Amino acid sequence: MALIKPEDYYRFIESLQCNYYINGKKVQKLLSHPVSKSMVDATAKIYELALDPRYEEVMTAKSHLTGETINRNLHICRSIEDLDKRAEMAQLTSQKLGTCNYRCVGCDALNALASVTWEIDQERDTRYHTRFNNFLKEAQENDWAVSGAVTDAKGDRQKKILEEDPDMHVHIADQNDEGVFVRGAKLHQSGAAAAHYTVVIPGGALRPGEEKFAISFVVPNSAPGLTYIAQYNPYSAEREACTDPTELGNPRFGQRETSMMIFENVFIPWEHVFMAGEAEYAVKCISRFAKVHRMNCGGACKVGFADIIIGSCLLAAEYSGTAKVPHIREMITEMVRLSETAHAATIAASVKGREEPEGSGVYMPDDLFGNVAKITTADNFWKIMALAGDIAGGMVVTMPSMKELQNPETRTYVEKYLRAAGPAEKRMRITKVLQNWTAGLHGPGTWHGAGSPQAQKISLYRSANLEEKKKIALEIAEMEEE
Numbered sequence: 001m002a003l004i005k006p007e008d009y010y011r012f013i014e015s016l017q018c019n020y021y022i023n024g025k026k027v028q029k030l031l032s033h034p035v036s037k038s039m040v041d042a043t044a045k046i047y048e049l050a051l052d053p054r055y056e057e058v059m060t061a062k063s064h065l066t067g068e069t070i071n072r073n074l075h076i077c078r079s080i081e082d083l084d085k086r087a088e089m090a091q092l093t094s095q096k097l098g099t100c101n102y103r104c105v106g107c108d109a110l111n112a113l114a115s116v117t118w119e120i121d122q123e124r125d126t127r128y129h130t131r132f133n134n135f136l137k138e139a140q141e142n143d144w145a146v147s148g149a150v151t152d153a154k155g156d157r158q159k160k161i162l163e164e165d166p167d168m169h170v171h172i173a174d175q176n177d178e179g180v181f182v183r184g185a186k187l188h189q190s191g192a193a194a195a196h197y198t199v200v201i202p203g204g205a206l207r208p209g210e211e212k213f214a215i216s217f218v219v220p221n222s223a224p225g226l227t228y229i230a231q232y233n234p235y236s237a238e239r240e241a242c243t244d245p246t247e248l249g250n251p252r253f254g255q256r257e258t259s260m261m262i263f264e265n266v267f268i269p270w271e272h273v274f275m276a277g278e279a280e281y282a283v284k285c286i287s288r289f290a291k292v293h294r295m296n297c298g299g300a301c302k303v304g305f306a307d308i309i310i311g312s313c314l315l316a317a318e319y320s321g322t323a324k325v326p327h328i329r330e331m332i333t334e335m336v337r338l339s340e341t342a343h344a345a346t347i348a349a350s351v352k353g354r355e356e357p358e359g360s361g362v363y364m365p366d367d368l369f370g371n372v373a374k375i376t377t378a379d380n381f382w383k384i385m386a387l388a389g390d391i392a393g394g395m396v397v398t399m400p401s402m403k404e405l406q407n408p409e410t411r412t413y414v415e416k417y418l419r420a421a422g423p424a425e426k427r428m429r430i431t432k433v434l435q436n437w438t439a440g441l442h443g444p445g446t447w448h449g450a451g452s453p454q455a456q457k458i459s460l461y462r463s464a465n466l467e468e469k470k471k472i473a474l475e476i477a478e479m480e481e482e
């Protein structure tokens, strides 16, 4: 069994010397800073879940390369059942963490690469798929946490790639017999600083002349020339300032932690390069990544978050004495409808999945339903948060610090005036959980994560078979096509 324990992962983190900056300072050890520690703890929890017999069916799979039991985050989907289990893993890990399964983007990028490297090798005289499988086998055997880097800095969105500074997109700066040197930056990298490796794919479609941007590879954390600059926001500041994490909305796993990932002539040996110059395959790579990621991160993951929000609302209503009020029940029902509609599209995306390309053995979700899952989630998540804010009441914004419960001068007032049907402390703690969602970063995070909705709208328009719909209408109207 190729599964490592959380302790093994913590040992790796302790030995890690990465170039990581947060709030203007370099942090030598990820465990020494409360914000990066929350990201490490969340990644460790994924290792714990995979070893838990209750979750093994969802969290583990059998490797098609070694036959060993591996973490599902390193598994290539080989059937519709695999697609379904992959989506279930996204929901489960969201329920358990209340933040990102930091191996999710990496998992979906590995699946896209399994499919695309197979296709390039079929059509060109290349060995990318063999190299890819060699890396994947090693990753599976060592149970490496692999994050995924897709989003380039891009620069001015109106400019074509060749009109911008080349560093705005990760590219090959130089190459020799041993490998390539890459430059540029990937932004918003979920959990990358706490991963063993990051898998990098092109951030978009490419045209002839843009070959140097058609680069895919894996890079170990702490490779020379690699720098991480962490996100920072009021929630980071709150975590830094607090002395007792149980005062926070997600005490152990925190907000979703990302960082900029900057490549300053980073050397990548050829055995870790899976695409180098094949510009016409970039669109296949990004679109296959997108269809997998929209089903998992865009759809299923947020259903798990909604489960936490709905559960918290039920508790908040019990503690405030509104649990049986008809319009509160109606709002809970509406939240369930909004979340399960996105869930249904996720399930449809996996059930309607198919092998792509034929003969590769790699299964991809259905594009149309994957996009529907993500776009429905993006819309519905805001609505769920609005309803949660309604149920939670004004306290979700105005509640005092949990520290008042320890202060002899204020404690009795807070306990007396903030109790309702339930005691003040319980009310405050569950309200803090809801504050984390309704007044936190998850709204825009859900909107843009897995791609901004405009990208899904474009994909939907393309994949909706509109010509067929016109034919159906003409037939009903008993008209001939012109």
Ligand SMILES: Cc1cc2nc3c(=O)[nH]c(=O)nc-3n(C[C@H](O)[C@H](O)[C@H](O)COP(=O)(O)OP(=O)(O)OC[C@H]3O[C@@H](n4cnc5c(N)ncnc54)[C@H](O)[C@@H]3O)c2cc1C
Pocket: 105, 148, 149, 150, 151, 154, 157, 158, 186, 187, 188, 189, 190, 191, 256, 258, 444, 445, 446, 448, 449, 450, 451, 452, 453, 454, 455
């Ligand atoms: C919480 C979170 C976690 C993430 N994790 C990862 C990760 O682990 N790995 C990773 O690679 N990425 C990650 N991302 C990045 C995510 O995929 C991007 O945020 C998303 O694709 C949008 O890109 P952007 O942020 O550059 O926004 P932009 O592309 O700047 O989009 C902003 C707005 O401008 C519009 N727009 C942009 N360009 C154009 C154009 N040329 N023409 C017309 N309209 C345009 C968009 O439609 C949108 O409305 C994460 C994002 C978030 C929020």
